[in-house]
Amino acid sequence: MSKNIKIYIAVLVFILILILIGDYNKPKPIDWRPTYSVNDKIPFGLYVFDKEINGILKNQKVERIPDITPYEFLDSKYNEDSLIETYTVRGTFINISQQNNIDDQSIKEIMYFVSHGNNAFLSMTNFPKTLSDSLKFEYSSNLLQTENASVWMANKKVSPKIYKATTDISDYFTKIDTANTTVLGYEGNPKIKKNINFIKIPYKGGFFFLHTHPVAFTNYNLLKKDRYQYTENLLSYIPKGDVFWYTKSPNDENISGSPLRYILSQPALKWAWYLFLIGMLIFMLFNAKRKQRIVPILQPLSNLTIDFTKTIGNLYYQEGDHKNIIDKKIIYFLERIRTEYLIDTAKLDDEFIKKLHHKTGKDEKDIQELVFLINEYRNSYHANIEADLIRINNAIEKILH
Numbered sequence: 001m002s003k004n005i006k007i008y009i010a011v012l013v014f015i016l017i018l019i020l021i022g023d024y025n026k027p028k029p030i031d032w033r034p035t036y037s038v039n040d041k042i043p044f045g046l047y048v049f050d051k052e053i054n055g056i057l058k059n060q061k062v063e064r065i066p067d068i069t070p071y072e073f074l075d076s077k078y079n080e081d082s083l084i085e086t087y088t089v090r091g092t093f094i095n096i097s098q099q100n101n102i103d104d105q106s107i108k109e110i111m112y113f114v115s116h117g118n119n120a121f122l123s124m125t126n127f128p129k130t131l132s133d134s135l136k137f138e139y140s141s142n143l144l145q146t147e148n149a150s151v152w153m154a155n156k157k158v159s160p161k162i163y164k165a166t167t168d169i170s171d172y173f174t175k176i177d178t179a180n181t182t183v184l185g186y187e188g189n190p191k192i193k194k195n196i197n198f199i200k201i202p203y204k205g206g207f208f209f210l211h212t213h214p215v216a217f218t219n220y221n222l223l224k225k226d227r228y229q230y231t232e233n234l235l236s237y238i239p240k241g242d243v244f245w246y247t248k249s250p251n252d253e254n255i256s257g258s259p260l261r262y263i264l265s266q267p268a269l270k271w272a273w274y275l276f277l278i279g280m281l282i283f284m285l286f287n288a289k290r291k292q293r294i295v296p297i298l299q300p301l302s303n304l305t306i307d308f309t310k311t312i313g314n315l316y317y318q319e320g321d322h323k324n325i326i327d328k329k330i331i332y333f334l335e336r337i338r339t340e341y342l343i344d345t346a347k348l349d350d351e352f353i354k355k356l357h358h359k360t361g362k363d364e365k366d367i368q369e370l371v372f373l374i375n376e377y378r379n380s381y382h383a384n385i386e387a388d389l390i391r392i393n394n395a396i397e398k399i400l401h
Contacts, residue, residue, distance in 0.1 A: 004286065005283075008279070008282065008283050008286065012275070012279040015275065016272070016275060019271065019272075019275065028267070030042070030043065031043075032044065034098040034218075035249055036096060036097045036098050036214065036218070036249050037249035038050035038064075038066075038247045038249075040219075041219060042219070043218065043219055043220035044098075044215070044218045044219070044220060045218065045219050046096065046217060046218060046219070046247075047219055048219045048222045048223060049096075049217045049218070049219075049222060049231070050247070052222070052228075053243075053245070056231070056232055056235050057235060057238065057243055059240075060238075060240060060241065060242065060243055061091075061242045061243065062242075062243045062245055063242065063243065063244050063245065064245050064247045065244060065245065065246045065247060065248065066247045066248055067248065069102075069103060069105075069106045070093065070095075070102060070106035070109060070110055070246050071103070071105045071106040071108075071109040073244070073246075074087070074093070074106075074109045074110065074112075074113050074244075075109060077089045086116055087113060087116055087118070089242060089244070090117065090118055090241060090242065091118060091119070091241040091242030091243055091244060092118065092119040092120065092121055092238050092239060092241060092242070092243050092244070093110055093113060093114075093118070093119070093120045093121070093244045093246065094120070094121040094122070094123075094238070094243060094244070094245050094246070095120075095121075095122050095123070095124070095245075095246045096123045096124070096214050096217045097123075097124050097214060097249065098124065098125060098214060099124065099125065099126045100124055100126045100127060100128050101124075101248070101249065102128065102246070104128065104130060107128045107130050107131055108130065111130075111131070111134065111203065113206075114203050114204070114205070114206035114207070114208060115203060115204035115205055115206060116204075116205055116206070117205035117206050118205075118206045119206050119207045119208070119209065119238070119239055120206070120207075120208050120209070121209040121211070121235075121237075121238055122208070122209070122210055122211070123210075123211035123212075123213070123214040123216070123217060123234075124211075124212070124214055125141075125170075125171040125212055125214065126171075127139065127210065131208075134203070135177070135201045135203065135208060135210075136175075136176070136177040137173055137175060137176045137177065137181070137199070137201070137210070138173070138174050138175035139171060139172065139173050139174060139212060140171070140172065140174045141170040141171050141172075142170060142172070142195070143168055143169075143170040144168065144169050144170065144187075144188060144189070145168050148189050149164070149165035149168060149169045149187065149188065149189070150162050150163060150164055150165055150187065150188065150189065150190060151163050151165055151169070151185065151186070151187045151197065151213060151216070151230060152185065152186055152187075152190070152230075153184065153185050153186075153198075153230075153233050154183050154184050154185055154186060154198075155184070158233055158236060159229065159230075159233045161226075161229070162190055163226070163227060163229070163230045165187070165213075165215075166215065166220055166221045166224050166227060167215050167220070167221075169187050169188070169197075169213060169215075171197070171212040171213070172187060172188075172195035172196055172197050172212055173195070173196040173197070173199060173210075173212065176196065176199060176201075177201070180201060180202055181199050181200065181201050182199065182200040182201075183196050183198070183199055184198040184199060184200055184209070184237060185197050185198030185211070185234070186198075187212075187213060197211065197212045197213050198210070198211045198212075198213075198234065200237065207239075209237055209238070211234060216230055216231050216234060217231055260273070322385045322386050322388075322389045323385055325389055326377060326385070326388060326389050326392055329389075329392065329393060329396060330374055330377075330392070333396050333399075333400070336400065337356065341355075341356065341359045341360065343355050343356060343359065348371045348374060348375055349371075352371065353367050353368055353371055356399075360399065362398065362399050363398075366395065366398045366399060367399060369395055370392075370395035370396060370398070370399055373388075373391055373392050373395055374392065377392065
């Protein structure tokens with residue numbers, strides 16, 4: 001394992017420890033979503049009611065309908081083969097939800113079910129238009145805050161007690177068919193104004209029980225002191241017999257089938273998973289760079305011509321053949337002048353000096369000195385040939401470098 005990878009892992013572990021320390025004493029935030037789901041233990045779930053409904057509706061069979069629509073359930077119970085077409089089951093259909101979660105086809109089927117001598121108990125804040133038009137009622141909203149809100153039963157024999165509302169209330173019936181509708185409950189402020197929130201309406205062979213305060217069935221309400229008594233009073237109007245409870249919540253349709261569903265549903269596990277993904281992404285980014293092997297440093301090939309020249313020069317010098325060296329240097333110099341500057345070297349006179357001066361830019365006195373030394377070497381005898389070699393070599397170096 002490379003040093004960089006160890007550093008990345010150490011940083012990720014350090015960040016994870018900081019997150020765990022920060023969340024250790026942090027209280028879990030309360031989920032106030034009104035899910036009305038039997039699986040939710042949050043304040044506005046129906047988990048407690050689901051566990052207690054059999055105790056409240058004693059000696060009554062409660063059948064839950066969690067996965068199919070009311071239409072699919074009731075239609076499967078309808079017998080068309082008998083002489084008298086009717087349902088094979090009898091009892092009360094109930095539904096508790098924040099908003100209407102029943103489709104139009106199912107509402108029509110529920111009404112048909114009630115018309116055959118059965119009942120329906122619906123507690124919601126928004127009723128289907130098909131139902132309100134058929135039963136001739138209207139409802140509205142007028143927010144009343146919790147400190148001024150109460151709920152109570154219309155029939156004092158059922159319960160004379162007034163219960164303080166656990167949440168703000170707003171929905172109530174504004175118009176009913178007084179000739180056929182029975183008022184069963186109220187909400188509001190008993191001393192100032194009361195609004196109808198619970199009614200009973202006959203429909204052909206059965207009855208509809210409609211309630212606008214579904215919060216009464218939630219965990220938050222049932223666990224508040226004596227509020228469960230109000231819920232029991234509401235359900236006491238359900239006739240004896242089987243109960244068919246449509247428990248499917250709109251939120252249930254959004255439940256993911258992913259294997260990570262539980263991890264993503266828990267804040268601590270969710271952030272741990274996200275941190276892992278971020279860490280892996282950082283690791284991949286840093287290690288995605290192309291790793292290239294070290295390129296060896298190759299020494300440039302030596303100039304064998306220069307080495308050869310040095311060798312020959314050293315050989316002449318060691319042999320003491322200074323005259324030959326001077327001749328070779330003069331020949332080499334004049335060859336350079338001819339090939340690089342295209343100057344005729346047959347005569348080393350003033351004309352040669354001027355041309356070489358203009359083309360090389362070297363000092364004219366240095367060029368004159370070199371020409372003088374070459375001509376003097378060629379035309380005279382030299383007693384100290386080694387000194388001549390040094391002088392001519394220095395003069396050539398000034399011109400060529």
